[in-house]
Amino acid sequence: MDFILSPSILSADFGHLESDIAMLNNSEADWIHVDVMDGVFVPNISFGFPVMNMLKKTAQKPLDVHVMITQPDQYINHFAEQATSTLSVHYEACTHLHRTLNEIRNKGMKAGVALNPHTPVNLLEDIITEADMILVLSVNPGFGGQKFIEHSYQKIEKLKNLIIQKNSNAKIEVDGGVTLDNAAKLSKAGADILVAGNAVFNSAKPIETIRQFKAI
Numbered sequence: 001m002d003f004i005l006s007p008s009i010l011s012a013d014f015g016h017l018e019s020d021i022a023m024l025n026n027s028e029a030d031w032i033h034v035d036v037m038d039g040v041f042v043p044n045i046s047f048g049f050p051v052m053n054m055l056k057k058t059a060q061k062p063l064d065v066h067v068m069i070t071q072p073d074q075y076i077n078h079f080a081e082q083a084t085s086t087l088s089v090h091y092e093a094c095t096h097l098h099r100t101l102n103e104i105r106n107k108g109m110k111a112g113v114a115l116n117p118h119t120p121v122n123l124l125e126d127i128i129t130e131a132d133m134i135l136v137l138s139v140n141p142g143f144g145g146q147k148f149i150e151h152s153y154q155k156i157e158k159l160k161n162l163i164i165q166k167n168s169n170a171k172i173e174v175d176g177g178v179t180l181d182n183a184a185k186l187s188k189a190g191a192d193i194l195v196a197g198n199a200v201f202n203s204a205k206p207i208e209t210i211r212q213f214k215a216i
Contacts (some may be wrong), residue, residue: 001184004193006031006064007206009055010046011197017051020156021058027210031064031085033195038069041093042141046069052082055175062086062179064193065113066175068141069093073100080107088173090111091119101130112173114140117149128168130184134159139176148177153189160190163211180209183216187197 007029012020024032039045062085072089079087087109094100104111113132139146163170174186175195183194201211
């Protein structure tokens with residue numbers, strides 16, 4: 001199956017983050033997924049622009065940044081300066097989502113919309129053509145290593161139908177509980193991009209695990 005694999009560094013060893021990034025550079029991974037949390041929108045804090053600056057210097061794969069923060073509009077310029085390729089903001093955090101997506105694109109990045117597990121896809125009906133990507137959270141955001149929410153398959157299928165109905169070019173990304181066991185089913189449901197965290201970084205042989213994902 002043909003999907004983009006975007007390993008999430010939220011599950012990496014932060015004591016050896018540079019070596020983990022080097023591992024991803026040397027692997028078959030397509031992108032590097034970066035979760036930025038502010039401790040307000042979600043009950044956790046991850047990292048900020050000093051780490052983003054390190055990634056800008058060391059990462060050789062496109063940076064796929066997912067911001068779980070309030071008022072993301074205030075930081076669009078900063079993420080653009082850190083060589084972000086795709087910037088996904090939460091539907092639930094953006095009062096003026098159309099404006100936010102346009103600003104992201106104006107700064108040279110692809111614009112993504114992230115949906116919490118409880119947010120229905122039909123709310124995207126009037127904005128789906130303005131997004132380059134829709135990020136479906138298949139766990140509650142804020143922490144890695146959570147159990148996959150089974151209803152996500154149906155949600156992905158509904159989203160795929162909406163994209164087709166609206167003649168949108170948006171890609172579907174899935175983040176949360178992605179493993180070698182469910183990757184094929186997610187792709188079949190309509191996912192174009194899979195984010196894998198623990199499945200990669202808790203593996204004894206992460207480069208081999210990435211290869212196995214890409215061979216699905």
